[in-house]
Amino acid sequence: MFEKSQYGESREEGFDLLLKQLHHLIEDEVDLVANLANASALLGQFLQDINWVGFYLLKGNELVLGPFQGMPACVRIPVGKGVCGTAAQQKSTQLVADVHQFPGHIACDATTNSEIVIPLVHNGELIGVLDIDSPLINRFDQVDKLYLEQFCAILSKQLG
Secondary structure, X not given: OOOOOOOOOXXXXXXXXXXXXXXXXXXXXXXXXXXXXXXXXXXXXHOOOOOEEEEEEEEOOEXXXXXXXXXXXXXXXXXXXXXXXXXXXXXXXXXXXOHHHOOOOOOOOOOOOEEEEEEEEEOOEEEEEEEEEEOOOOOOOHHHHHHHHHHHHHHHHHHO
């Protein structure tokens, strides 16, 4: 059974609890879709001021929409295009304060103003990306980046 928890007094304490919850949520499950669905739901409950959170999975030379929370989204994104495709191509986190300033940004939701995309990598191989959007400019910072990269490392280990 899962119930919504108080995430601590500091952001760091909240993220620490989130990481523990993710670990316990997926540790005995091997199904990719089930784990990604629960991970997106967990983030959707934890993160404030977001309008979309979900996963794109690498299929050939494209990222294909996976489990998510939010409005309907772009289904396919070519590797190297937009924020998600750039994160996939470079296998590096993209922290974008204002998506309207990102060259080639793909607008799936007109209300999105900032975004963070973290690659899911296992044994050096790209599995996909975690994409989180916010209607706020400059919503994501280095604390988010640090802990969301840890979140993706836990998830990638289980998915690989």
